[in-house]
Amino acid sequence: MGLSNRGRAMLSEGSPLVEAHFAVAADPWSPENPDGYINLGTAENHLLFDLLEPRLTAARPVLEGDTHYQQLYGAASFRAELARFLGQLQGDEVDPEDLVVVGGTSVVLEILAHALCDPGEAIIVPTPYYAGLDDDFGGRAGVRVFPAPLDGFTLTADAIARAIASARSAGLTVRAVCLLSPDNPMGQVYDETTLRAVAEVVMAEGLQLIVDEIYAGSSYGAPFVSAATLVPDVVPPERLHLGWGFAKDFGLSGFKVGVLRTRDPEVRAVARQLAMFGPVSSDTQVFLRDLLADEEWTATLLRENVARLAAAYENVVKVLGEHGIDVLPAAAGLFVWIDLRPWLAEPTFEAELALWRRLFDEAKVNISPGAVFHSSEPGWFRLCFATSADTVRTAVERLGQTLSQA
């Protein structure tokens, strides 16, 4: 009875991915618990802790000033290190004043939804897309995610142009196109030609370009190209809004640290204002600042991340192949888009969900059905492989066994 109307509208049933994540967390598989659940449904990077551990567990040189108020959009000393680091990742010179540090890339995206769109307006997203966007854009911000269905899972400028036209025909005001680059859930890396062609459409249509590059440092199969390199040739600086975070490339998903880079002074001003509602602990800022300042350590981490992801990808494809499971070739990220169409009872999303539940209950393996990502074709699943080869092998063997009993 206390709830406002908008509060009531935010009551949701919860994401099935999140629920499954915490269900399996209560009874996780390990060599000592061989009947436990294996979670390959959450995009977390489990390959880096041996490198992080010595830093995380060491004594920390926290000063009194570190315990008091900083700029609520990120301490200047942290943004300075971030700018240098992002400059390398994005292949561009980054001004620390253009950075707004907040509690994760979800916060970056929610802030952009508020700053760029009024409620009911639309952001176009290539589809299938990372399910979290529905909350990030659509939750409190009330912005419509309008899907741009891809042609055979390939991003094209045409697909974006068609979606913009459809949204407008449906009476929607379109404000932006948002790319996840590299992409989630399919692990695709966009080359410069593709990015340029898409950006040209976005600019020609008078829209803003949002690019979430949270997997920028996790491209193991193709060179990552940042949208920052399209400025100023294709995109005026003030119309590009870039996101990045420590969750994936650094394996620190629990730290919830994201950063927005925007060169529109007004969007930046609003983002700084809203950053106060999603700030990052100065404690964690100091820790990450000192990590980044150690350039050699950071370079090693990123190099190891790419090498380990490449090996893990090779392993998962091989093991899946042993059970006759095909994948869409991937080049980045912590996951692969696998083809379980042959095992659907019928080509429907009901059958896809039924298969998911059987794999969850019988194989005790959590992967994510394509419907979660608004896939247009039933039977595809996202499988996260950035964990030990043993874990992946055990999980895939269980999946194969359950599938063979179909």
Add this chain to the structure above:
Amino acid sequence: MGLSNRGRAMLSEGSPLVEAHFAVAADPWSPENPDGYINLGTAENHLLFDLLEPRLTAARPVLEGDTHYQQLYGAASFRAELARFLGQLQGDEVDPEDLVVVGGTSVVLEILAHALCDPGEAIIVPTPYYAGLDDDFGGRAGVRVFPAPLDGFTLTADAIARAIASARSAGLTVRAVCLLSPDNPMGQVYDETTLRAVAEVVMAEGLQLIVDEIYAGSSYGAPFVSAATLVPDVVPPERLHLGWGFAKDFGLSGFKVGVLRTRDPEVRAVARQLAMFGPVSSDTQVFLRDLLADEEWTATLLRENVARLAAAYENVVKVLGEHGIDVLPAAAGLFVWIDLRPWLAEPTFEAELALWRRLFDEAKVNISPGAVFHSSEPGWFRLCFATSADTVRTAVERLGQTLSQA
């Protein structure tokens, strides 16, 4: 040109307190920089670092699980420790499931504004009030802070009843009354009789009660009474929403950790949903969890905090007295409400601002003019004294010297 309408509405000129805070931070007074600025304008607790330092700078037992996703409304292990700790502070049994951990009490209040109010609806606040509420309730959430001017700085049920009636006469829908208890900026502690009388009015009028108890552990002159003790006698459990945080009582303002306690299952569900946009780093959660788990250490910190605040209060009142400056007697918090009416050129808020600027420019001391807190009588200022006696003495001597040249 990229900005949405709501984004444009959020563009603000920035808080004068925040601007002054960072201006003085660039040239701070110290024995080595005797001409620097002294900031007594920011409610930070500088009395505890010697106790915190050994814990902050020690090696930390961070585990792999600590680096990955937790419940976005606070890890279960942290909420368990918080529940035990808050139970002592609030004199009540606290269920960890009723706690939502977010990035500061501003986030707690913004979430409540969204969950309890639709845009344009009102929350009644005893006035003068902590200036941040205008942003917390009014910024993105679009909720009106409706002032309840006090009678001679004393909270009464009548003042609240009058404000509710005025707001309704003005055509506003009132949804809640929000108390800061202990109060900011005047450092008052509310006794049980006062709290009960106010709560009775709030309940009789069918409203929700929000109580921000961020200074609960900083009552040095009177026993703190939590609004939790009014449940269920005066207030049904689901109509009370309590806030607390580590900024004041633990001196960790930079850590930005706040906690909401609500027993309305729907409000809690919305708060959990919105917590994803203001999460706390798992790194910091682990650190604070382990602090709280050390009950002896925490008890010592709280005891020292109260003792040091009491001494600092006694000192500031004495030193102010030496310069003929009166104060409203305070019993809690990091500040005192000082009476500079004798030094106003005329009894207006323009004269108050002029005096503030002169003290800032000539004495190089930053204190906060009452207008910032929507005081109804010009000439009162908030002075924060939770710092070394030397700093306070130097600042007050400078203030006295400038005032004597009026």
